[in-house]
Amino acid sequence: MYDRLKGFRDFYPGEMSARREVTDAVEEQLRRYGFREVGTPAMERTEMYVDKSGEEIVEELYTFEDKGGRNVALTPELTPTVARMVVAKQQALQKPIKWFSTRPFWRYEQVQQGRFREFYQTNVDIFGVSDPEADAEILAAAADVLTELGLTAEDFEFRVSHRDILGGLLESLDSDVDIADAIRAVDKSQKIDDAEYHELLVEAGLTREEAESFDAVLATDDLDDLVEFAGTDRVASAVENLRAVLDAADDFGADEFCTVSLETARGLDYYTGVVFECFDTAGEVSRSVFGGGRYDDLIEGFGGQPTPAVGVGIGHATLSLLCQRAGVWPEEELTTDYYVLTVGDTRDVAADIARQLRASGNVVESNLTGRGFGDQLGYADGINAETVVVVGEQDLADDAVTLKDMASGDQKQVPLEAFPGEYDRPTYDDY
Amino acid sequence: MYDRLKGFRDFYPGEMSARREVTDAVEEQLRRYGFREVGTPAMERTEMYVDKSGEEIVEELYTFEDKGGRNVALTPELTPTVARMVVAKQQALQKPIKWFSTRPFWRYEQVQQGRFREFYQTNVDIFGVSDPEADAEILAAAADVLTELGLTAEDFEFRVSHRDILGGLLESLDSDVDIADAIRAVDKSQKIDDAEYHELLVEAGLTREEAESFDAVLATDDLDDLVEFAGTDRVASAVENLRAVLDAADDFGADEFCTVSLETARGLDYYTGVVFECFDTAGEVSRSVFGGGRYDDLIEGFGGQPTPAVGVGIGHATLSLLCQRAGVWPEEELTTDYYVLTVGDTRDVAADIARQLRASGNVVESNLTGRGFGDQLGYADGINAETVVVVGEQDLADDAVTLKDMASGDQKQVPLEAFPGEYDRPTYDDY
Numbered sequence: 108m109y110d111r112l113k114g115f116r117d118f119y120p121g122e123m124s125a126r127r128e129v130t131d132a133v134e135e136q137l138r139r140y141g142f143r144e145v146g147t148p149a150m151e152r153t154e155m156y157v158d159k160s161g162e163e164i165v166e167e168l169y170t171f172e173d174k175g176g177r178n179v180a181l182t183p184e185l186t187p188t189v190a191r192m193v194v195a196k197q198q199a200l201q202k203p204i205k206w207f208s209t210r211p212f213w214r215y216e217q218v219q220q221g222r223f224r225e226f227y228q229t230n231v232d233i234f235g236v237s238d239p240e241a242d243a244e245i246l247a248a249a250a251d252v253l254t255e256l257g258l259t260a261e262d263f264e265f266r267v268s269h270r271d272i273l274g275g276l277l278e279s280l281d282s283d284v285d286i287a288d289a290i291r292a293v294d295k296s297q298k299i300d301d302a303e304y305h306e307l308l309v310e311a312g313l314t315r316e317e318a319e320s321f322d323a324v325l326a327t328d329d330l331d332d333l334v335e336f337a338g339t340d341r342v343a344s345a346v347e348n349l350r351a352v353l354d355a356a357d358d359f360g361a362d363e364f365c366t367v368s369l370e371t372a373r374g375l376d377y378y379t380g381v382v383f384e385c386f387d388t389a390g391e392v393s394r395s396v397f398g399g400g401r402y403d404d405l406i407e408g409f410g411g412q413p414t415p416a417v418g419v420g421i422g423h424a425t426l427s428l429l430c431q432r433a434g435v436w437p438e439e440e441l442t443t444d445y446y447v448l449t450v451g452d453t454r455d456v457a458a459d460i461a462r463q464l465r466a467s468g469n470v471v472e473s474n475l476t477g478r479g480f481g482d483q484l485g486y487a488d489g490i491n492a493e494t495v496v497v498v499g500e501q502d503l504a505d506d507a508v509t510l511k512d513m514a515s516g517d518q519k520q521v522p523l524e525a526f527p528g529e530y531d532r533p534t535y536d537d538y
Numbered sequence: 539m540y541d542r543l544k545g546f547r548d549f550y551p552g553e554m555s556a557r558r559e560v561t562d563a564v565e566e567q568l569r570r571y572g573f574r575e576v577g578t579p580a581m582e583r584t585e586m587y588v589d590k591s592g593e594e595i596v597e598e599l600y601t602f603e604d605k606g607g608r609n610v611a612l613t614p615e616l617t618p619t620v621a622r623m624v625v626a627k628q629q630a631l632q633k634p635i636k637w638f639s640t641r642p643f644w645r646y647e648q649v650q651q652g653r654f655r656e657f658y659q660t661n662v663d664i665f666g667v668s669d670p671e672a673d674a675e676i677l678a679a680a681a682d683v684l685t686e687l688g689l690t691a692e693d694f695e696f697r698v699s700h701r702d703i704l705g706g707l708l709e710s711l712d713s714d715v716d717i718a719d720a721i722r723a724v725d726k727s728q729k730i731d732d733a734e735y736h737e738l739l740v741e742a743g744l745t746r747e748e749a750e751s752f753d754a755v756l757a758t759d760d761l762d763d764l765v766e767f768a769g770t771d772r773v774a775s776a777v778e779n780l781r782a783v784l785d786a787a788d789d790f791g792a793d794e795f796c797t798v799s800l801e802t803a804r805g806l807d808y809y810t811g812v813v814f815e816c817f818d819t820a821g822e823v824s825r826s827v828f829g830g831g832r833y834d835d836l837i838e839g840f841g842g843q844p845t846p847a848v849g850v851g852i853g854h855a856t857l858s859l860l861c862q863r864a865g866v867w868p869e870e871e872l873t874t875d876y877y878v879l880t881v882g883d884t885r886d887v888a889a890d891i892a893r894q895l896r897a898s899g900n901v902v903e904s905n906l907t908g909r910g911f912g913d914q915l916g917y918a919d920g921i922n923a924e925t926v927v928v929v930g931e932q933d934l935a936d937d938a939v940t941l942k943d944m945a946s947g948d949q950k951q952v953p954l955e956a957f958p959g960e961y962d963r964p965t966y967d968d969y
Contacts, residue, residue, distance in 0.1 A: 108622075108625055108626070108840065108841035108842070109582070109583060109585075109586045109618075109622045109625075109840065109841075110583070111579065111582075111622070111626075112579065112581055112582065112583065112604075112608065112610060113606070115579035115580075115581060116577070116579065117576070117577070117578060117579065117619075117623050117626070118576055118577030118578070119576060119623070119627065120574030120575065120576060120637065122577075123574070123575045123576055123577050124574070124575065126577065127575055138901055139896040139899065139900065139901055139902060140896065140902070140903070141874060141901055141902060141903035141921065143551030143554070143555070143872060144551065144554045144555065144558055145548070145549055145550060145551060145554055146547070146548070146549030146553075146554050146557065147548060147549070148542065148543065148546035148547065148548065148656055149546075149580065149612075149642060149644070149656060150543055150546060150600075150644075150656070151540070151542075151543065152540060152541070152543065154540075155540045166605075169581075169602075169604065171600075171602030171603075172602075173543075173600065173646065174646045175544070175646075177543065179543060181580075181612075187540075188548075191539075191540045191542070192548050192550070194539055194540075195539070195542075195548070196550065201917060201920045201921070202917075203906055203907070205903070206551070211580060213580070213581075215604065215605045215606075225579055225580060225581070233906070236906045236907055238906055238907050238908060240885070240905070240906040240907070241906050244906060251896075355885070358885050358886045358889045359889050359893075360889070360893055409539065409540065410539035410540075411539070441574060443572060454671070454786070454789050455789045458789045458790050458791070462790075462791055465570040465571065465682075468570065469570065470569055470570055470572055471570060471571070471572060472571070472572035472636070474671070475634055475664070475667045475669055475671040475672050475675055476634070476667055476669050476671070477669060486632060486633075489632045490572065490632070
């Protein structure tokens with residue numbers, strides 16, 4: 108007997124059916140926005156991740172040398188891959204480029220609630236549009252995905268921030284600040300206490316006084332306070348951009364889900380504009396459910412023409428926790444329209460009935476074994492068959508089949524020629 | 539600029555949309571048979587493949603040591619994984635266990651037509667049924683998958699054989715034959731000339747005379763010749779089993795696609811009963827499109843209770859070649875129901891219209907940029923929009939929008955209150 112690897116999961120049919128239902132709903136909503144599915148490889152050259160995120164990324168990658176001597180890595184995220192794809196066909200691709208895909212990724216991380224070494228994400232990106240409408244469409248599409256799953260503004264919120272506000276505020280200080288380090292401190296601020304947070308800011312180059320005033324101004328309700336604090340064009344235009352995105356999100360129907368929260372920084376260095384994270388309003392899913400933002404420099408950094416970009420990666424592990432907490436996760440069970448039960452030598456007639464029922468789109472299992480009536484009925488019950496069609500030798504002698512409604516247990520004989528007859532989905536009640 | 543790895547593929551939206559359409563059709567057909575989707579990891583312990591297939595399998599695996607010191611491999615096929623899953627829950631799982639999944643696999647192989655290092659398969663298996671009806675259901679479901687895609691008996695055939703007939707015939711010879719080697723020779727027989735084939739049989743232990751008579755009897759049209767040649771119970775019962783499977787396949791509607799072909803051996807050693815391969819009848823897809831068969835010993839070999847099993851793995855690369863050859867591969871292009879075009883400051887009304895159209899299931903893109911009428915119309919054409927809804931300031935001054943039918947170029951103004959109005963999918967012709 109072999110073990111599954113730690114952090115990897117098997118999904119048996121009941122759980123998988125709920126996951127499939129959710130993935131289908133997510134993707135259907137994205138298709139309606141005109142996002143187009145792309146298919147991407149599970150493996151890339153390791154250097155792509157090192158160049159983008161630094162040598163330390165290797166620690167959490169599944170990397171190895173392949174039999175051709177290439178340093179390769181299992182993809183830990185989608186963004187570098189789609190950036191590579193945009194660069195490869197940048198002349199041929201019409202803008203905006205609107206892509207999505209759902210697939211697994213891999214990171215060698217500590218396994219915990221909602222975090223696995225193999226994890227599934229639906230990634231959604233718009234390339235080639237710098238206008239605030241693109242940021243707002245990402246927010247609106249993500250919100251529609253969640254409401255389509257049955258979630259409401261009671262269940263989730265998008266905390267929206269802007270990298271250039273954070274960067275601009277830090278830049279405006281008198282001290283020489285390591286801005287990336289300081290933004291990483293902000294990103295951690297909600298998970299640590301104030302003293303520890305301020306200490307990290309001091310380590311990033313702020314004086315203790317600056318750390319306190321920076322922390323205080325981030326908590327403001329009035330975006331004008333930020334402009335005043337910094338007194339720079341950079342912060343003024345970042346605030347203007349954030350307002351424009353929120354304004355477009357209002358037109359696009361996503362405003363009720365958006366809250367400005369400048370402590371939201373997103374861990375990754377490559378964001379350049381609006382960033383946001385989805386949180387469980389009940390706070391039971393302790394970390395961010397998912398997040399995204401604008402990353403205008405990545406494509407150029409990958410050797411392409413300057414190409415603005417904005418996107419979101421919806422993690423299915425945390426999404427399922429949110430859905431479960433909110434009571435909208437689908438039932439994890441099988442559904443079956445018909446079980447065609449045989450008694451005696453009736454396989455040909457039973458097969459014919461099964462084929463007709465399948466042809467009109469029904470889920471139909473039929474007997475594959477030599478087992479008897481009771482065992483077959485038990486199996487039909489186990490697969491949650493709605494109707495059992497008994498094709499017995501006695502029934503056929505009467506030119507009939509017996510329909511059994513599994514919910515009530517009621518059964519009646521129906522003439523063979525009337526079943527399925529004119530019906531696409533005949534049930535006990537039709538006769 | 540980064541390169542994609544050799545043997546790995548990027549699928550851009552046009553090609554992906556055709557692939558998605560085919561995968562959806564394949565899976566829909568399997569669901570109707572009551573096959574249930576499972577989700578499986580991309581990585582397993584390497585020993586699982588070595589134990590099943592021998593040390594030489596490592597040559598074609600992507601294997602490495604993970605950061606926890608485990609010898610792991612990217613999954614080269616699904617069967618060992620689902621066998622592991624059956625063993626892990628064998629008490630809880632009702633029989634028959636009917637599973638399917640579509641996902642990528644990885645092998646470090648020479649790249650050629652229809653063969654990649656990352657390749658997609660839909661795997662379909664039935665566990666727990668030794669009766670011939672299970673083999674026949676796999677054949678019938680595979681045939682229905684192909685006919686659902688628009689393929690006919692003119693396009694493909696299933697060449698059906700039986701491992702125990704081959705094994706039993708070889709065992710009945712006077713010489714001491716290495717049966718696995720001899721079956722591998724049979725598996726190659728259609729790709730090499732007779733002299734080379736006979737040489738391989740001789741290397742496996744047959745005399746030259748035996749090789750010739752064995753080759754001759756395999757070509758027979760009459761299964762009774764095989765029983766007579768061997769004169770053993772083993773071959774007699776294998777022939778009986780093959781006939782029973784074909785008989786059930788007849789009841790299940792798959793007989794027109796099945797041809798007995800004893801030269802079909804399937805390369806893998808773990809098959810134990812009926813085996814089959816799907817071939818392109820036009821012969822343009824040079825190798826087998828896909829194949830499957832019965833493997834009754836694997837679950838027990840994996841430490842489980844003895845559990846019969848039969849399955850098929852449908853490779854999407856060769857399947858797409860077959861569909862393309864037969865002219866039934868879907869168009870590789872985008873489809874879009876509406877493009878909502880804005881002129882001037884009409885974003886709020888345009889967004890409202892887009893949301894209404896999406897709510898009834900349409901694919902709708904709306905303007906995200908500051909660009910003008912002509913550029914937007916060019917984009918709408920590029921995404922194959924069927925209808926463009928022009929929301930211009932002038933239109934709105936008339937309390938109207940302008941509908942443009944992109945096929946004809948015709949356009950007309952429609953009152954704003956009438957669009958979309960009562961229609962789920964309003965087009966130019968509705969007004």
